Amino acid sequence: MIRVLLADDEAMIRAGVRAILSADPGIEVIAEAGDGRQAVELTQRHRPDVALLDIRMPRMDGLAAAAEITRTAPRTAVVMLTTFGEDDYIARALSEGASGFLLKSGDPHELIAGVRAVADGAAYLSPRVAHRVITELSGGRMSHGAAARRRTAALTPREREVLALVGAGMSNAEIARRLHVVEGTVKAYVSAILTRLQVRNRVQAAIIAYEAGLIPDS
Template sequence: MIRVLLADDEPMIRAGVRAILATDPAVDVVAEAADGRAAIDLALAHRPDVALVDIRMPRVDGLTATAEMLRARPEAGVAVLTTFGDDEYIARALDSGARGFLLKSGDPRELLAGVHAIAAGGAYLSPDITARVIGRLRTSGLGRATAAHTRAQQLTEREREVLALVGAGLSNAQIARRLGLVEGTVKGHVSTILTRLDLANRVQAAVLAHEAGLLTD
């Protein structure tokens, strides 16, 4: 069972998201918060697998709440769920350590796919957000791409293979099947990659994989 914390200051939004999640018998909403401070406290109390956090909330905003949750529990899976999809919010969400960015205006199936991906140790961006992130990478300039390529060369060949698959959005289990490894080995590779490249989370690793040109598709 995937345990989910839902944090949003609008009761109707919480009710709608909860209804969508309730259609999946593998998902259970274990707590709800109407502000960022409560979200932090409930995350520590309930230790959910996935926290869905709105950006604009009273007392503590969602991005600050995300950073605080991850300082206390670095292994937690936090996804920003919001109506705001501008580049500043995307960048701040990724910098805060979020492993997902989901738009409230998106397809309900994206919400469920994101929850499952994050619970499995992966990352998930709404397709519209992914297209914008990749578009920015393509126009980010030769210097940025060269720097990313240089950083990636610190890794072993196997670690670069794993990084490329992280960049493609695969979970640890999917990477293990693709490379013929056990999931624990993949988890170890991902941990080494994040440490060696000084990355906060899988989303930042995925961005670097794109910038370094590791994805061939």
């Protein structure tokens, strides 16, 4: 069972998101928060698998809450849920350690897919958000590519292989099946990769993999 904390200052939005998630028998909303500070406190108390956070909330916004949750409850994956698709929100959310970014105007199936993906150790961006990120990366790839290649050069060949699969959006279980190893081995590789690259999560590692040319454009 995937345990989810839901944070949004609008009760009707929380009710709608809860209804969508409840349609999946493998997902349970265990706590709800109406502001960012409460979201942090409930996450520390309940340790959910996923914290689903609105960006604009009182007391503490979702971006600040994401940073605090990734610092104090690193086993909880953070997904940002918002009506705002501006690039600065996307970049800030990813820099604060979010593993996913979903738009409230997206398909309800994306919500369930996103929660399941990050709970399984993968990263998830809604298609519209992914397009923005890839477009931005494509514009800056020439300037960032050399630095990214230097960073990935410190990895072993196996670590680069795992990083490429992380960049392709695969979960630990999918990578394990692809490489014919146990999932625990993949987790160890991913942990080592994040440490060597000095990044906070899989999304940031995936960006480096893209800039370094380890995964193809798509």
